[in-house]
Amino acid sequence: MQPAQSSLPKQLQKKMSKQLKYAWMIGLGLFSFLLLLPSFVSLDGEAGNDWAIFFGRFHIVVLHLPIGWLMIIPFIEFIARQCALPELKKAIRFILFFASFSAILAVIIGLTLASSDGYSGDIVTTHMWLGITTAIFTILACLFNESFHVLAKNLFQKAYFISLFTALLAVTWGGHLGGSLVQGEGYLTEKLPADLKVTLGLEEAPELLSYDTPIYQGFIEPMLAAQCMSCHNSGKVKGQFKLDTLEDLFKGGKSKKAGIVAGDLKASEVFHRVTLPRNNDKAMPPEGRTPLTEEQTALMRWWIEAGAPTTTSINQLEPDSLPPEVIAALDNKINESAERLYPTKVFTSIEPTLLKQYIQQLQTEFGIDIVPVSQDPKDGLQITAFNFHTSMDENAWQALSPLAEFISYADFGGMTINQQSWQQIAKLPQLRSLLLDNANLESTDLAPLNQLKKLQVLNLFNTGINDKNSPDLAKIISLKKLYVGQTEITLDGLQIIQSSLKQAKIYHSLVEQAVLNLPEIKTKEAPEKKSEYAE
Incomplete structure (x- = not known):
């Protein structure tokens, strides 16, 4: 829509054109001022006087004014066009004037804050220039909009929309960097789930810490x-x-x-x-x-x-x-x-009635007893196999697999443990306590246990392990308690384990602390069943 400029008296048209000329002169002066302003301040990280800091901290208040004014203009433009309300567009001329004034003020106060409150760095510099860019293109949008109303040329209207869009883009990007300066980088994405951050490339996949990590x-x-x-x-x-x-x-x-x-x-x-x-x-x-x-x-x-x-x-x-x-x-x-x-899974994710029925079925068919470790669901399930003195067969392990991710305590003491058993035990990701005391180890390959990232208690009392097993035991970095009394492990094997698992207490009935000269190793007989591991 063309403004009705031709219907105005020639004298008024001449006066408006003269005012527009002065407006552009003032605008060019403001452009020069804004572009030269950074040369008068130093973003070297040095703190200034308290009055400058006090004045500069009002930047957080003033900067919301140009943001608000600029954001409302597209809505007014849309409503004016859709509802055929040309008179509404007159308000845009006043809004652009206030937006320009507040943008200039925000730049001045922002530079005062940055130069006096010890700010420096790439983000600060980029934020500064985006603020200046916002101010300049807001002024241009104001001048082009005014030129369109006075001279009635569509070229000015196009230039107005381009300037407005550029100002909105700059203020959005600058606002994001400003938030990073105040709240820290990554503030907006801080509470995103860790897996989603990794998927989006916002964060590297976390590494498992151990005593071997620098x-x-x-x-x-x-x-x-x-x-x-x-x-x-x-x-x-x-x-x-x-x-x-x-x-x-x-x-x-x-x-x-x-x-x-x-x-x-x-x-x-x-x-x-x-x-x-x-x-x-x-x-x-x-x-x-x-x-x-x-x-x-x-x-x-x-x-x-x-x-x-x-x-x-x-x-x-x-x-x-x-x-x-x-x-x-x-x-x-x-x-x-x-x-x-390896986030903890809770067994209550299974429907309680079905869980009870399934546990009863396991007990009846395979002699496997499963009960909650405690009243706290997060403690998971406890499995015992008192009725087994041979190894659990493939059918028993397969029947147990639906509950594998909820088992946190397993007592296989006295059982026969073959290679298949080791592989199946390694598939219990939430396992924290594993009791194998007095077990008949047909296979002494303990390497699969390295997959148990949460294993804290391991009882191998009176089993057939020896010094060849020490390197594998030393790799279970999560261990807090290790019972190896009445085994063939010697002082050399214990040294290998202790040198890697400094955080673990090693219990061995034949070794005294003074002999090994390692304060973490305690002299203790095999613990009684259950009470030692109810943790």
């Missing part, structure tokens, strides 16, 4: 990434300190104090900041963000005091260098990684 890579770096990386990365560098590389971490920031000094807690500025009282202005992470837990703090303290190793694994350290609280923290991290990769 300490920094597996236990320290993820903690720093979760708690500190959102403010200290190449995209957003607060206080000239970033954590993109180990060199950056050890170097520190604008305080000129080293971030980490191996073996020296007091000289390590990172540890000093994360252990300050929460009401201290220098405490990190800043107020409003989740601080490190006591467990995380203990882990960082130990890591620094141990010399801040970067490529060394736990198993490469001396056994007595691990305090109990650190072992507990490491075990929790290892268990968490296992839980992410």
Whole structure:
């Protein structure tokens, strides 16, 4: 629709054209001002005076004004066209003016905040230029829209729509980066299920942690990434300190104090900041963000005091260098990684009545007893085979397979265990306790047990295992308790197991702690049935 410009008196047309000329002159002046504005500020991460910071923090309030004005214009355009309400489009001229003014104001206040509150980095710079782009194209949309109404040329209307679309695109992208600066990168996708993140390429597939994982890579770096990386990365560098590389971490920031000094807690500025009282202005992470837990703090303290190793694994350290609280923290991290990769299934996902009937059928036909481990469904099912003294045949294992993913406790003590039995036991992914005491091992190939990522208790008391089995036992990294009394395993075999499973207690009735000189190995006879494993 062409504006009725020709019906206006010539004197008024001349006056409007003159006003439009002045508007374009002012617009060009504003373009120059906005483009030159970054040269007057420095995004070097240095903090400015408090008044500048106070003024700059109003950016979070002002920036919503141009966003709101720009977002409402397409709706007004649509309604005006669909409902034949040309008078409604007059409101757009005023909205564009307010959007232009507020966009310029948001840029000025935003630059004040970035230059005075210690911001720097690629994300900050990109966010700044997107803000400037939004302001410039909002002004252009305003000028082209005004030119269309005065000169009645469709070329200006097309230029108006292109400018408006560009401004909307820039403000959307800039808003996303602004959210990343405030909330941290990945804020929008933070709560997506882990599997979906991996599928979408937003996150790499998690690795199973163990005592062979490098300490920094597996236990320290993820903690720093979760708690500190959102403010200290190449995209957003607060206080000239970033954590993109180990060199950056050890170097520190604008305080000129080293971030980490191996073996020296007091000289390590990172540890000093994360252990300050929460009401201290220098405490990190800043107020409003989740601080490190006591467990995380203990882990960082130990890591620094141990010399801040970067490529060394736990198993490469001396056994007595691990305090109990650190072992507990490491075990929790290892268990968490296992839980992410192998989530716990609960047996109540089977309809209770059908479950009861099926359990009764297994007991009647095969002599397999299955009961809940406890009143908590998450503890899963317990299987015992007291009526079996030979190996379970193929039919019995096949009948048991529908419940395999819910079994967390298995007692096959006294049974005959052949190669097929080992393969079937390895198909119980939620198994946490496995009792094989006094079992007749027709096959001593324990390698399949390495597939049990949640196995914590293993009883091989009075079985035919020997030192040849030690390497396979040493690979079951989740073990907390291992009973190998009255077996043919010697001190050499125990050394192999203990060197890998520092977190496990090894029970052997013939070995004394002083002989082996390993504090984790305890002298203890075989435990009584059931009570020792009800955990």
